Amino acid sequence: MRQKLARVIGGVAMVALVAGGTACSSGDDAAGGGGDACGSKIAFFGALTGSSAALGINENNGVKLAVDKYNKENADCKVELASLDSQGSPDQAPGLAQKAIDDTKILGVVGPAYSGESEAAGPLFSEAGLVTITPSATRPSLADQKWKTFFRAVGNDFSQGPAAGNYMKNVMKADKVYVIDDQSAYGAGLADEVKKLLGSAVVGSDKVQGEGKQTEFSGVVTKVKAANVKAIFYGGYYQEAGLIRKQLTAAGVTAPLVAGDGVNDGAYITSAGQAAAEGTILTCPCQPAAEARGTFVQEFKALNGTDPGTYSDTAYDAANILLAGIKAGKTTREGLLEFVKGYSGEGVAASYKFTENGELDPAQVKVWAFKVTGGKVVPDQEIPKS
Template sequence: MNKKIQKALAVAAAATLTLGVVSVSQAQAAVKSVSIAYQGPLSGGEAQTGIDEQNAVKFAIKQYMATNPAVKVTLVSVDDQGDPSVAGTVAPGTAANKNIIAVVGPAYSGATIASLPYYKAGRLPLISPSATRVSLTNPKDKASFGGPVFHRIPSTDAKQGPALAKYAVQGVSNPKVFVIDDQSSYSTGLRDYVLKQVAKSTLVGKDSIPNDATDFSATLSKIKSTDANVVIYTGYFSQASKLIKQLRGAGYDGVFAGGDGVLNQEFADLAGKDAEGARLTGGTIPLADADPALEAKFKASMGVASGVYAVESYDAANIILSGIAAGKTTRSGMLNWIKGYNGTGVAGNSISFDRNGDTAGAGFINGFTIKDGKVVSKGQIK
């Protein structure tokens, strides 16, 4: 190696070490402020999900800061675009930022799987408000198990899949079900749990459409030739809005149903009139239903109404904030706090985590529909 380069490297290494030591000792001296990260799609096709969730986290931090606490909390936004390949590039930086002691997120299952190696290595605790893929909390699945750092508030696709399948055919006489996924890890996982519930005799067809597809005419023809009257799409809302427009454009007037990936106000905004009556599910409850007074405060404080997964994001942030208030200002302290946490969420449900990171006790799945261009809750699917 060139001598000059060697010298330069040595200087750089020494500088990193000294600076590193300085910052660590400062951090240990007196913790005056720590950071919470929010990770999810803040730009890209699914941005609305991340913006909604992050708003709820911001709101929780705002309320916490208003109590004039000893330890200040700042928010670090981590934009993974909901995309595993992007998540793999932003997660190392988040893991390396020692000031971040916990993450609300990642929002999406695929992005979570891609981020996990860095967060596990950095022992950075996570509480996701919306990643529902079952394998994330399955210790037998070595490739995507998130323990010990990963936790989540919503119930998993093992619950959502069957609920979605049930909700989609509710009131449909002689249902003929056609199931479509978008090939992502969330979508194929949810699809498998949907298929478990759909009776063999009612399943008339399946398709798998990459999530950058623009033309669905072949799928539409299949739906038409199988005479399907219930279409279940397990992908995300930006593709779902294209799909439902083309379905309705082609004269399909049956049920369109989707999971929490589709459950978003922007689905209704993008698809317009065609989205009316769509049946959507999610292990989430709207803040306005859970606590109308809090929703009013949210609106006054944030200037916008709360979005999907606001309750779960707010709960996740509050678990972390209560830990900080109790003096847990390191990652390991926070991880222990979360593991031992036992409290009540906004919706009045008790929250504690089992050893794999799932919320203990029975979760719920709510049904939603689009009415006059707005997402409307229809209550729990039983």
């Protein structure tokens, strides 16, 4: 279980980093020449409508809480939140990125939320010097593009994929596994990592279409049933995962489904139906949001009227890193980028320090398995990354 830490203001220990900073500083900005923080913006970039919206709403609500708390503490010099709805589509991402870039008041971005849209938007953000901290995009290759503005607040699929494989091998004792993915940057990458770890235990694999493009999966269901497997792994997002699980169950396939963080949301249960979803294992390179440090859970629910979901806490932490930089007087894009590069501090979900290519320090990465039990996604256990 999570180590209990002393409660700190705002749930984030960043006193040393912001000491001497003021909310309306127009003083020295070491990298960017300084400016006025009042009226500055941070943006959230992710799906708020469409088939992939559940995860984006979780995250946007976390960012909203961070901004709300900041503005209460700095009532004379507030920061605005710009929520940019990508619908989770890589096709829409470049235009939306340009919209953020063109708004000169936006100093930093929480997101993009998904790997595909990150691949599409990343080059534009890098060229513009607009810092981004994704709370959930886990495709490993995102950190290999030499984007100077890319940072990731969670572990990547090099940690999550092997952990999912280890869970199937060591906890489920599954010696026959069928692997399916949605051909997305995220889903295919995660499935590849699982295949590498399980090796000959993978007796079959197949690909489907994501982004709501496919709703009927009888072909893959027939193959899975014929393979008589002990577990099924799905790399992709919750909408298709739920439909696949529903159709597998209807065909009499009882082998449990295992999937990554793109499925780790209550919307999966809605898609599959409670009875079919029961027993599903969902991994995440994150700890349970309900166990976030300090008063995060209570404050999140008070503001948003719902409990935090997957990545609500990491999005909150990512926003607070950007806000700490603004508080410290980093009121240009260049200045805030340099601040994030050198950041080291505690959040409600994890400790944060970034490597040269923007990855979260591997020592801080934890991977958890969650289980659908009684119609809810509940924590199961922390699992080894390798």
